[in-house]
Amino acid sequence: MRADRSVAPWRVPVLCLRESRPSVLVVFALRFGAGAALGAAGSWPSGALLGICSWTLAVFFVYLFNGVTDVVEDRANGSSRPIAGGLLRPGTAARVAGGAAVLALCLGVLAGPLFAVLVAALLVLGHAYSAPPLLLKSRPSTSVAVAVSAALLTYAAGFVAAGGRLTEVTGTPLPQMALIMAAWMGLVGAPAKDLPDALGDAAAGRRSFLTAYGLARTRILLIAAPASLAIAAGLVSVAEPLxxxxxxxxxxxxxxxxxxxVKVGVGSRAPYRVFMATQYIAHVAVLLSVLWA
Incomplete structure (x- = not known):
């Protein structure tokens, strides 16, 4: 399906935003905010605003570029996103993504040297996930590794942008929160996402949890991983009330x-929706705890 030539130029940014999955951008903003809240020492430096703008642009690049490379999968899955639906040309989206990456890095440099390194790491990781030669999205193990790494980088970026010093990070609940929530993204999010995306993954020749381990083992993972992480969070909260x-x-x-x-099958989006909603609420809970404290 070819993109509609009649799309007005002013709609291109809107379509690119839709393609980059706003719900995911919000989750990354919440991760960044949680890291920043735990890193702020009573006041927020000017670099914090540059930081969140830079990081959001970097995440925007990662997911928009992923949309450019996932056309086969998205169309097989019946996705309503603009590229799969023919409203946005992949080439146009790729150029917008490239511009966002450059701007993200420029703002990151203004926010500070260490922050710029974190931005560059996220950009490289996002490109390696979606594009050859590494194509990290094509295997369950590397897909999970990227998800966990992106989450950890986001918490670290928020902490650094808010003036937190890495030498002092062990004095905050950030390491425990970051590890648990990053594992939630990788070990719960990946199999939950595989259920509705099974047809597209098969069409693109990607090995997902379903193709690698089957539906029964994927179901077991969707029970065992959340339960284990919830128990870990409960134990950690005894020492860290925040x-x-x-x-x-x-x-x-x-x-x-x-x-x-125990009851859903291939094609169901319900587990993914619960996974996402839990992420939202958990990060909001951390932010509110820090504010009240």
Whole structure:
């Protein structure tokens, strides 16, 4: 399907934003905010605003570029996103993504040398995930590794942008929160996403959790991983009360996912929706805990 030539130029940014999955951009902003809240020492430096703008642009690049490279998969899955639907040309989206990457790096440099390194790492990781020669999205192990790494980089970026010093990070609940929530993204998000994307993954020749391990083992992972992470969060919250809200949210999400996993089949989006909603609420809980503290 060819993109519509009649699309007005002013609609291109809107279509690119839709393609980059706004719900995911919000999740990354919440991760960044949680890291920043735990890194801020009573006040926010001017670099924090540059930081969130830079990081959001970098995430925008990662997911827009992924949309450019996922045309076969998205169309096989019946995606309504602009590129798969023929409203946005892949070439146009690729140019916008490249511009966003350059701007992200420029703002990152203004935010500070260490922050710029983190931005560059996310850009490289996002490109390696979607494009040859590495094409990290094509295997379950590397796909999970990228998801976990992107989350950890985001927490670190928020912490650094808010003036936090890496030498002092162990004095905050950030390492525990970051590891648990990054694992939630990798070990829960990846199999949950594979269920609705199974047809597209097969059409593109990608090995997903479903193709590698089968539906039964994917269901087991969707029960065991959330439960394990919820238990870990509960144990951590005993020593770190700021993470108590996060632990409660993960426990609720784990219960819902367990109930869904035993009955849903290939094509269901319900587990993915619960995974995403749990992420939203857990990060909001951390932010509110820090503000009240």
């Amino acid at each position: 993470l108590a809200g996060m632990a409660i949210c993960l426990s609720a999400g784990a219960v819902l996912l367990a109930g869904l996993a």
